[in-house]
Amino acid sequence: MPQPFVLALLQLPAVPVSADHLALAVVAVRDAATKGAQVLVLPELFRTSYFCQTMDPAFMALAEALDGETVQTMQALAAELQVVIVVSLFECAAPGLYFNTAVVIDADGQVLGHYRKSHIPCDPQYEEKFYFTPGDTGFAVFSTRFVRLGVLICWDQWFPEAARETALRGAELIVYPTAIGWIDDEGQAEHARQLDAWVTVQRGHAIANGIYVAACNRVGREVGPASRPELAGGIEFWGNSFVAGPQGELLAQAGSSAAQTVLMSCDRDRLQEVRTMWPFFRDRRIDLYDGASRRWIAR
Numbered sequence: 001m002p003q004p005f006v007l008a009l010l011q012l013p014a015v016p017v018s019a020d021h022l023a024l025a026v027v028a029v030r031d032a033a034t035k036g037a038q039v040l041v042l043p044e045l046f047r048t049s050y051f052c053q054t055m056d057p058a059f060m061a062l063a064e065a066l067d068g069e070t071v072q073t074m075q076a077l078a079a080e081l082q083v084v085i086v087v088s089l090f091e092c093a094a095p096g097l098y099f100n101t102a103v104v105i106d107a108d109g110q111v112l113g114h115y116r117k118s119h120i121p122c123d124p125q126y127e128e129k130f131y132f133t134p135g136d137t138g139f140a141v142f143s144t145r146f147v148r149l150g151v152l153i154c155w156d157q158w159f160p161e162a163a164r165e166t167a168l169r170g171a172e173l174i175v176y177p178t179a180i181g182w183i184d185d186e187g188q189a190e191h192a193r194q195l196d197a198w199v200t201v202q203r204g205h206a207i208a209n210g211i212y213v214a215a216c217n218r219v220g221r222e223v224g225p226a227s228r229p230e231l232a233g234g235i236e237f238w239g240n241s242f243v244a245g246p247q248g249e250l251l252a253q254a255g256s257s258a259a260q261t262v263l264m265s266c267d268r269d270r271l272q273e274v275r276t277m278w279p280f281f282r283d284r285r286i287d288l289y290d291g292a293s294r295r296w297i298a299r
Contacts, residue, residue: 003269005146007173008037009214009262011241011254012046014222021047022070026077032261033081038107038146041086043218043241044154044179045100048090050218053235054225055130063092066114071103079109084144086151088177090131091116100132102153102177107145115140117153118162125183125224125235128155141169147268149173154180157202157215161292167209168281172268174205178217181237195238195256203248210246210275212266217241219259246274 010028015021025046032040045051047070051059064070066089074087084107091101091114100117116135120128139162141150150171156162157176166174180198182191198215206213219239224231242253243264254260275281291297 001146001148001268002038004265004267006036006038007212007214007243007262007264007266008032008035008040009216009241009243009254010040010042010046011217011219011239011260011262012043013259014218014220014235014237015049016222019049022073026073028259028261029074029077029083029085030081032263033083035261035263037083037261037263039084039086039144039149039173041175041214041216042088042177043216044088044177045090046088046177046218050179050222050235050237052128052131053125053222053231054228055127056225056227059131060092060098063090063098066091066093066101066103066111071105071111074103075105075109075111078105078107082107084146084149086149086175086177088153093133097133098131099135100128100153101135102151104142104144104149104151106142112142112144113140115151115153117156119155119159121155125231139165139169141166141171147173147266149175152176154178157198157205160201160205160208163205163209163211163213167211171211172271173212173214173266174209176202176213176215178215178241179237180217181222181235183235184233191238195240199240199242199250202242203244203250206244206246207248207278208280210271210278210280212243212245212271214243214264215241216262217254219254219257246271247278
């Protein structure tokens, strides 16, 4: 693999329910590639509105197959531009069986595989359990032309076990396609705490595993459905897409109010340097961690 590689996070704006962002994403991919990007990440469910604000069976019609239009479009683009693309989509695996999925496309346009979101939230205006089956792929790492990368999705960000297992499988980079934001009623102080916690926990994953971590979020306000006036304020997606280095250092970060492409050159040799200095994998006491696979162990 070449050394180093250039990572691009395509922070795209929220969209109206009636809009389709595939064409916009194609433009963003092309633009990032002209600037030297080699590994490009799109936000979670980038193509449509974040329909999970409410439970509505009509939105199931947005789902598509793994080899549907979104993936085929990005395959052709990856092959043309010789770039790796991580593509998020609402997957219909079978009638009545839906997943929140990310597909990894290599720089020759070939699909290396896919990951289905493991941790599914159920919070006000994040009604994902209504739409998505918990992922059945387990954690995986994909050997692309430029880097060995693992993919986790949004709510997975909060679980150190997911990052740890992905790192143990040989990932040099973990990417998180994301759709996360604020609800107005929570207030500015709570908004600040949430954003700080979101960045901090992922920087912690980078440190604990000596790995690059990158989160690619959508940005901007997406109003609630007209049928639910109490949700009219919708969600203000907070952007702040970022890349953290293997010591948790913030290498690059987008703003909170506009579409933006974050470009960062990542040195793969840094992983060896940091893991030699901080040998967490060497010193793990795997003989003591049986409790980690249990729901609760307090007595």
